[in-house]
Amino acid sequence: MLFFHFIGITMGLGTSFAHAFLGIAAAKMSTEEAAKFRMHTLVLGKMGHVGLALLLVSGFYLITPYWKSLADMPLLIVKLVLVLTLIILIVIITRASKKAQQGDAEGQLKKMAAVGKLTLIVALAIVGVAIAVFH
Numbered sequence: 001m002l003f004f005h006f007i008g009i010t011m012g013l014g015t016s017f018a019h020a021f022l023g024i025a026a027a028k029m030s031t032e033e034a035a036k037f038r039m040h041t042l043v044l045g046k047m048g049h050v051g052l053a054l055l056l057v058s059g060f061y062l063i064t065p066y067w068k069s070l071a072d073m074p075l076l077i078v079k080l081v082l083v084l085t086l087i088i089l090i091v092i093i094t095r096a097s098k099k100a101q102q103g104d105a106e107g108q109l110k111k112m113a114a115v116g117k118l119t120l121i122v123a124l125a126i127v128g129v130a131i132a133v134f135h
Contacts, residue, residue, distance in 0.1 A: 001058045001061045001062055002062065004057070004058040005058035005059060005062060007051070007054055008050075008051045008052065008053070008055035008056075008058060009055065010051070011047050011048065011054065012051035012055060012123060013120075013124075013127070014047065015044050015045065015047050015051065016048070016123055017120070019041065019044060020116070020117070020120060022037075022038070022041050023038075023116070025037070026038050031106075035109060038105075039100065039101070039105060039109075042097050042100070042101070045093070045097055052086075052087070055083075063076075073133065075132050075133045076133050079130055079133060082122055082126045082129060086119065086122045086126065089115055089118060092111075092115050093112050093115050093119065096108040096109075096111045096115070097112060100112070
C-alpha cells in the first residue's frame with residue numbers, strides 16, 4: 001500500500017510542479033496565447049485527481065493503526081488537516097477549470113493560478129509533516 005501512496009504523491013506533486021513550470025512559460029506569452037496554452041494544460045488535472053485518489057485510498061489503509069493514538073499525535077492531526085485543506089483547494093481548482101472550459105477562461109485561469117500556488121505549498125507541507133510524523 002505504501003507503494004501506491006508514493007505513486008499518488010508523485011502524481012499529485014508532479015501535477016502541481018508541472019503547472020508551476022508551465023505557468024512560468026505562459027507568463028512569457030501574450031495574454032491570448034497564454035490563455036490558450038493554459039487551457040491545453042488543464043488535462044494535467046486528471047493526473048492530479050488519480051494521484052489524490054491513490055493517496056486517499058492508500059492513506060486510509062496506512063493510517064488504520066494510528067486511529068487509537070491519534071489524540072497523542074498532534075503532528076498527525078496537523079497532517080490530516082492539511083490533507084483536508086488540500087482536498088478543498090483541489091475542489092476549488094476543479095470547479096474553476098470547468099467554468100474556464102465553459103467560457104470564463106481568463107478569470108478562472110487567474111483564480112486557478114493563485115490557488116494552484118497555495119496547493120503546491122500545502123502539498124509540500126504535508127510531505128514535510130509526514131516525514132516528521134513517520135520518520
